[in-house]
Amino acid sequence: MCLAIPAYIEQLIADNRAIVNISGIRKEISLELVDHVVPGDYVVVHVGFALQKLDPIEAQHTLAMFAEIAVLNNDDATQ
Amino acid sequence: MKYINEFRDGAIAKTIAANIKLEVNPTRRYQLMEFCGGHTHAISRFGIVDLLPSNVHMIHGPGCPVCILPAGRVENAIQLTQIPGLILCSYGDLLRVPTPSGTSLLKAKAQGADIRMVYSVSDAISIAQDNPQHQVVFFALGFETTTPPTAVAIKQAHALGLKNFSVFCNHVLTPSAISHILQSPEVRELGLVSLDGFIGPAHVSVVIGSQPYAYFAEEFQKPVVIAGFEPLDVMQAILMLIRQINTNRSEVENEFTRAVLPAGNIKAQMLVSDVFELRRTFEWRGLGLVPYSALKIKAGYADFDAEQRFQIPVLSIADNKACECGAILRGVKRPQDCKIFGTVCTPENPIGSCMVSSEGACAAHYSYGRFREKDHISPQDK
Numbered sequence A: 001m002c003l004a005i006p007a008y009i010e011q012l013i014a015d016n017r018a019i020v021n022i023s024g025i026r027k028e029i030s031l032e033l034v035d036h037v038v039p040g041d042y043v044v045v046h047v048g049f050a051l052q053k054l055d056p057i058e059a060q061h062t063l064a065m066f067a068e069i070a071v072l073n074n075d076d077a078t079q
Numbered sequence B: 001m002k003y004i005n006e007f008r009d010g011a012i013a014k015t016i017a018a019n020i021k022l023e024v025n026p027t028r029r030y031q032l033m034e035f036c037g038g039h040t041h042a043i044s045r046f047g048i049v050d051l052l053p054s055n056v057h058m059i060h061g062p063g064c065p066v067c068i069l070p071a072g073r074v075e076n077a078i079q080l081t082q083i084p085g086l087i088l089c090s091y092g093d094l095l096r097v098p099t100p101s102g103t104s105l106l107k108a109k110a111q112g113a114d115i116r117m118v119y120s121v122s123d124a125i126s127i128a129q130d131n132p133q134h135q136v137v138f139f140a141l142g143f144e145t146t147t148p149p150t151a152v153a154i155k156q157a158h159a160l161g162l163k164n165f166s167v168f169c170n171h172v173l174t175p176s177a178i179s180h181i182l183q184s185p186e187v188r189e190l191g192l193v194s195l196d197g198f199i200g201p202a203h204v205s206v207v208i209g210s211q212p213y214a215y216f217a218e219e220f221q222k223p224v225v226i227a228g229f230e231p232l233d234v235m236q237a238i239l240m241l242i243r244q245i246n247t248n249r250s251e252v253e254n255e256f257t258r259a260v261l262p263a264g265n266i267k268a269q270m271l272v273s274d275v276f277e278l279r280r281t282f283e284w285r286g287l288g289l290v291p292y293s294a295l296k297i298k299a300g301y302a303d304f305d306a307e308q309r310f311q312i313p314v315l316s317i318a319d320n321k322a323c324e325c326g327a328i329l330r331g332v333k334r335p336q337d338c339k340i341f342g343t344v345c346t347p348e349n350p351i352g353s354c355m356v357s358s359e360g361a362c363a364a365h366y367s368y369g370r371f372r373e374k375d376h377i378s379p380q381d382k
């Protein structure tokens, strides 16, 4: 029940809820726990609630960090 | 799908694996605990262990909410379903959790109890609205991720003036469980599990932030790296832990910056503190009674507390003798150390709770790791 995946906000609907698309599957979720979500955002969804917006810039930083090739000096290697 | 595919890229996995190989000190062991069931699942499903040098060991922690719920609370829920007219709403995984007496919510349902599987607590509210003549109880469990939704539901029930909705609260807290493992006699005195670092949970940290972990990093001198759920996240977190261990650092680092802020989701935290307060003590399967490790509903919302509305006795029920879930949850044993793993106990017919949910250590190992040739040494044999 803890497995959660990113969801794409397609449309905001009444009662602070939204329709999201999760890998092609549409679902209705609650936005009660997040602020300022708009269509086009990605959110982390858990048991039918958006828990947080995903930050695209931070995601890019993380991907760039993955691709770094380690150098033997450990101090330099730590981001 | 964005945020998934690029975090599962096989070529990049090889780069990270090469970095890990380059940086590990071959003369020492690295024993790393992934606290969270979501990571246990990712590690098994994507075969991450096979990409690690043989001196890097992953130890499964107790972070699967279905696994740590003690049998007594499951029995309490089954007893609730025997109240005429009562509808119990539960997350799906829980239905299959066996009690030592051989029952489960699923069996109670087959015998006629009105038990509804829900995806979200919002569905339980709708069921209460649609069935005003029935008492509807939501069987709430989980770590910091499922607690805010339950808080929203209780406030909603309050606003709607629902008279027939209540919550059987079993919400637990991550930081107290990690401290408890580090302080358990097995870890402190016998030295059976020596842990060198922790992979911090993904979605729990989305809610509570990275700050609450500063305490163990400091108190226990253990590094913590918060990681996302995708395989590359977990691998990078392992690399970051190895770097900390190699340079004798015990810091909290955050690999999951795309979703985890230092202070977490403050709106969710405020809702939780409005509705819930600490319990003095709560029983965890495998860890026993852990002080201040769980939440109960505040007096102001007592009308929605199933423990106030119904007679719910404190039941402490020992697990099935053959089941090693307790030791597995403390990181002392592995699923394959259990004599009935994969024979008597399978996901279709679970004997213990670790075999029920796909995040449980036994279920994850059964589904993905069972036939792996390279089998890592158990944490005890050093």
Ligand code: SF4
Pocket (backbone or CB within 6 Å): B322, B323, B324, B325, B328, B335, B338, B339, B340, B341, B342, B345, B346, B350, B351, B352, B353, B354, B355, B362
């Ligand atoms: S295999 Fe089954 S019985 Fe054995 S420890 Fe795991 S859940 Fe318990």
